[in-house]
Amino acid sequence: MAEIIRVGMADLKVANHPAILTTLGLGSCVGITLYDKKKKIIGMVHIMLPNSRIATASSNKAKFADTGIMELLEQMLALGANKKDLVAKMAGGAQMFAFEGTNESMKIGQRNSEAAKMILQNLGIPLVGEDTGGSHGRTIELHSEDGRLMVKTIGYGIKYI
Amino acid sequence: MANVIGIKDINSFHLDVLKEIGNIGAGNAATALAKMLDKRIDMKVPQIRVMKFSEVSDVLGGAEIEVVGILLGVQGDITGKILFVLDMRSATILVNILMGKNVDEELVFDDITRSALQEVGNILAGSYLSALSNLTNLRIMADVPYLAIDMAGAILSVPAIEFGKNSDMVLYIENEFIYGTDSVIGDFFLVPDEISYGRLLSALGVA
Numbered sequence: 001m002a003e004i005i006r007v008g009m010a011d012l013k014v015a016n017h018p019a020i021l022t023t024l025g026l027g028s029c030v031g032i033t034l035y036d037k038k039k040k041i042i043g044m045v046h047i048m049l050p051n052s053r054i055a056t057a058s059s060n061k062a063k064f065a066d067t068g069i070m071e072l073l074e075q076m077l078a079l080g081a082n083k084k085d086l087v088a089k090m091a092g093g094a095q096m097f098a099f100e101g102t103n104e105s106m107k108i109g110q111r112n113s114e115a116a117k118m119i120l121q122n123l124g125i126p127l128v129g130e131d132t133g134g135s136h137g138r139t140i141e142l143h144s145e146d147g148r149l150m151v152k153t154i155g156y157g158i159k160y161i
Numbered sequence: 162m163a164n165v166i167g168i169k170d171i172n173s174f175h176l177d178v179l180k181e182i183g184n185i186g187a188g189n190a191a192t193a194l195a196k197m198l199d200k201r202i203d204m205k206v207p208q209i210r211v212m213k214f215s216e217v218s219d220v221l222g223g224a225e226i227e228v229v230g231i232l233l234g235v236q237g238d239i240t241g242k243i244l245f246v247l248d249m250r251s252a253t254i255l256v257n258i259l260m261g262k263n264v265d266e267e268l269v270f271d272d273i274t275r276s277a278l279q280e281v282g283n284i285l286a287g288s289y290l291s292a293l294s295n296l297t298n299l300r301i302m303a304d305v306p307y308l309a310i311d312m313a314g315a316i317l318s319v320p321a322i323e324f325g326k327n328s329d330m331v332l333y334i335e336n337e338f339i340y341g342t343d344s345v346i347g348d349f350f351l352v353p354d355e356i357s358y359g360r361l362l363s364a365l366g367v368a
Contacts, residue, residue, distance in 0.1 A: 008215025009318060010325065025224030025314020028322060048214065048318070048325040060329045063214070096319050097232050097307040108322055137315025139225055154227050154311055 002144065007031070010063040012045035014075045017144040026092035026138045028109035032069055032116050033089045033140070034125065035147035036081035042144045043081075045072045049108070050115030065115040073123065088120050089129035089149045089161055091140050098135065109133070129161035171332070171358065176209050178367050179334055179358075182293060183207030187336035187349060189292035190285045194338060194346075197284060198258050202346070205337040211330055217314070217321050220333070221246060221348060224314025231282030232319060234304035235290065239360050241353035242320040243286045243303060246313070247278075251346045255281060275308050282306035285349060297364035320352040327355050 002018035009029060013021055017040035023031045026046070034043040045068040052064040061067040077083065093113035113132040120127050131138065131151045141150040152158045171179075187204050195202040210220065218224035229252040231245040247255065253268040256277050268274060286303040294301045309316055324331040331352070338346040353361060 008213075009217055009314075009321065010214035010329075025218050025312040025318070027312075027315030027318040029318055048322050060214075063325055063329070094315070096230070096309045096311060096315055098309075135309070135311075137312035139312070152225075154225075 007044045012062040014043040019144045022141045024139045027096045030092040030112040031140045033142045036085045038085045040144045041081040043076045050111045069119045087128045088125045091131040093132040183334040186289035186292045190289040193288035203339040208335045210333045221313040226313045228313045230309045230316035233286045233306045237301040238299035239357035244350040247347035279306040
């Protein structure tokens with residue numbers, strides 16, 4: 001049995017095969033995962049906000065898409081992953097409450113997803129699976145065996161991406 | 162700078178004051194709820210939860226538990242969010258009492274149920290904030306309520322994200338309402354924006 005490692009909000013973890021990384025109840029937050037196809041090294045970050053520049057002070061890199069993905073990549077490489085073998089997946093970025101109007105801070109889920117995509121693109125890491133948006137929560141599980149990402153919801157079933 | 166108390170500066174005396182705020186606000190809200198339901202409603206001693214984000218999702222006994230969340234923005238001299246969270250069983254009991262139905266009747270989340278729950282949120286938030294407003298002489302009011310039925314972690318993350326912009330910790334003032342012998346009706350969270358803590362505390366002369 002692979003060890004199941006939990007990733008909390010504003011948290012990140014990396015692991016060697018065999019392992020399962022999971023984060024529970026993603027709302028507007030986004031879970032971004034990296035997988036080394038050859039070495040089966042896995043990593044997951046649970047980010048809350050798109051950009052570390054909007055924060056006044058923070059020591060927690062995993063909180064933001066920009067610093068979180070960079071830190072995740074560094075820790076993957078430190079475990080022996082090769083950047084060229086990495087593929088990314090992501091899930092979350094929902095809008096849990098149906099706020100009307102154009103209040104920007106309420107579209108945080110969408111902004112989180114967009115920021116994460118842009119950072120991955122800049123890093124040249126292909127995004128091979130995505131389940132973002134909507135208005136429902138998600139639990140995700142990344143398996144080192146084959147890099148599959150399980151996305152579990154209430155009312156929208158379970159799927160693998 | 163005066164008036165600006167960050168979460169990390171909060172001491173045990175401040176926590177006691179915040180707890181008292183929770184007591185007074187929730188006491189008023191519990192009375193309003195009791196009137197609305199025509200039932201006796203009790204509440205537990207409020208809890209001030211200062212925690213890391215990684216701990217947030219477990220507050221309600223598990224990030225994946227399905228809950229009803231009613232969220233209202235707080236406006237005026239202090240800003241922030243109010244979140245009232247009920248588990249599915251409590252939501253069922255509450256709506257059925259309101260509708261004059263048998264408490265065990267299965268709940269259908271149609272428009273009527275949703276607006277009943279939003280109205281509960283309105284009344285609780287309104288009475289909580291008016292008590293807070295009287296106590297502090299600050300102008301505080303609630304926006305319209307929004308409803309979500311989903312995983313507890315996903316719902317609790319909404320006010321947590323607001324904190325994330327300025328802090329690595331989150332502070333919730335939590336009240337549990339009790340109906341009957343010990344059935345929890347719901348958890349009421351007041352989550353002022355970080356800057357509002359200083360205002361709340363200084364309005365009470367303790368900052």
